[in-house]
Amino acid sequence: MGEPTRRPTIADIAREVGVTKGAVSFALNGRPGVSAATRARILATAERLGWQPNTVARSLSNLRSGSVGLVVTRPISLLGVEPFYMRLIAGLERALHADGRSLLLAVTDHAADAADIYRSWWASGRVDGLVLTDLRVDDPRLATVAELGIPTVVLGAPSPPPPGLSAVVGDDGPTLRAALEHLAGLGHRRIARVSGPADFAHAARRNAGFAALATELLGSTPTQVHTRYLSDQVLAATRELLAGPEPPTAIVYDSDLLAVTVVGSATELGIRVPADVAVLAWDDSPLCELVRPRITAFSHDIDADGAAAIAVLTEQLRTGVPQYAELAPRTLTVRESTAGYSKPV
Amino acid sequence: MGEPTRRPTIADIAREVGVTKGAVSFALNGRPGVSAATRARILATAERLGWQPNTVARSLSNLRSGSVGLVVTRPISLLGVEPFYMRLIAGLERALHADGRSLLLAVTDHAADAADIYRSWWASGRVDGLVLTDLRVDDPRLATVAELGIPTVVLGAPSPPPPGLSAVVGDDGPTLRAALEHLAGLGHRRIARVSGPADFAHAARRNAGFAALATELLGSTPTQVHTRYLSDQVLAATRELLAGPEPPTAIVYDSDLLAVTVVGSATELGIRVPADVAVLAWDDSPLCELVRPRITAFSHDIDADGAAAIAVLTEQLRTGVPQYAELAPRTLTVRESTAGYSKPV
DNA sequence: CTGAAAGCGCTTACAG
């Protein structure tokens, strides 16, 4: 319709109003340096032309990309079925979008690729900072971000967090205690735990915490095993637990996916849930309500955790100093997978 | 360690080598305009300094952002548990990343927000093009992208696709036929279908195709109902089907999530799968193997579809002309949810 | 307090 396809720039506004581009910039950014009357004319003209700031040009002047990077290292087949990452991505995106910024995402099968991606992103000025999740034991990414000086927030960091990095820290103690108290309150005495690979830092931390608390509350050291997230390996780990001399009557799984895999295959495992074995999941998700029995789980607000990570990182970008926040606490949602236990102790 | 925190630029290289920035740019981009000897020195110096092109600066010169936008309009709670979007996002990201580009993602609950986000992205130069999914009947987004002239690819478009837009088109006919033939081959004669909301264009298309094919193959018009993706509504829609005068002995669900919801709650619905009702899912995912019985489903390669969408859009960006590709065909994976039907016809 | 000028890090049309 004769509409210009070229997008209006501050030069167009400056020409129409008869001022310099600098004056336009000051007016549009609400800075002093231009009279009230001129400012009003500039704003009206910008409005009329439908001007919007060009993000790329603004970034080049600011030497800020306006993006925060997240590398997700999970096999793509797992990614689809594990709700955590999609929720985290959505949470981070919302928090950044609200602020006119964006999430730069990379998905890779190989954990070893992450550091290279960070390096490349940083060298090409594509990110202002990073969000790290699923910290490993002796995670090599920490050396990379420290060496390059990339502003970084660790989500779900241990306390104290890695030096020089911002962090959203979580104390698993209360959650572990709540899990044990819930199950002990139902009469369970032999409570085992299944978690993901041992090189995940949170798996190692929770292992230690669970052992200490179980000893305190139940008077015995619990059995804990690790497994990869693949379905057959989860079932194998569970079989191994159940084949022991004193099999557990309750098992705490470190994620929704692990627990759902087991409940879905209970018949094949030769167990009834919860009559033979109660099942509790560390992470709640709609998956826990898709299977029967529905799974008792700890809910937490991943959206809020993502927003906290962005808030903390943003503050570090502003001040240059690492910042800290607390993970939202988890709350227990009791469902059928831990109900009705009535075995003699 | 005394390392410069400032990233090297082509000006640094030009100074060291003793040439202009233009010459450095030509050399680094493999263009003619600089002698072989100079080119070699420039490349060596760039390598030694660890130079990487600044993406933002390059974008400003090119007037290209290097990003492709995707707006996902699903409630965040659903997003987590529905594998499709995470797989699509991963697929798009990989295809773009391989090319040095990136995916700009927005997540919103309200479909009506999408057009505004496109408008804002385009006005601020944040995207070079868009990927549209889940086209609605009379989708208002089409008018917006046409009005603004945004290069756009529609994934899963009808044939013929909307004028002026690139598309990855899929013909559901063979899949619908395969579903009906599989179920009819097992002896089923009353086959119903449950799909998502009626305003999804693909739901409407498949409805029409299913009705025609069922009439051809079974000699009767099948019952088809729509439902929102919420768990209780899916169950209600299924109950409604089963309460009819001639209840179906097999139901085709339009997604993995719909089918899994029903199989997970079969006991509550008062049915045994597959003895009373066979269940077939349009989209395969690991969810279909998490529940018992495992669900017969149509697999398709979402990664490949995402890559095809990016390839087609990239070609449009290069040539200015909309391009087309075919969706990868779906293949039937038979599992227990359609096995062992033995009712008298 | 106001305004013309330089600069962010690239690319490319244009004159020698």
Add this chain to the structure above:
DNA sequence: CTGAAAGCGCTTACAG
């Protein structure tokens, strides 16, 4: 074939 200059659309330090 080679090289100095202008430009992409912004921001901001600096001189009046």
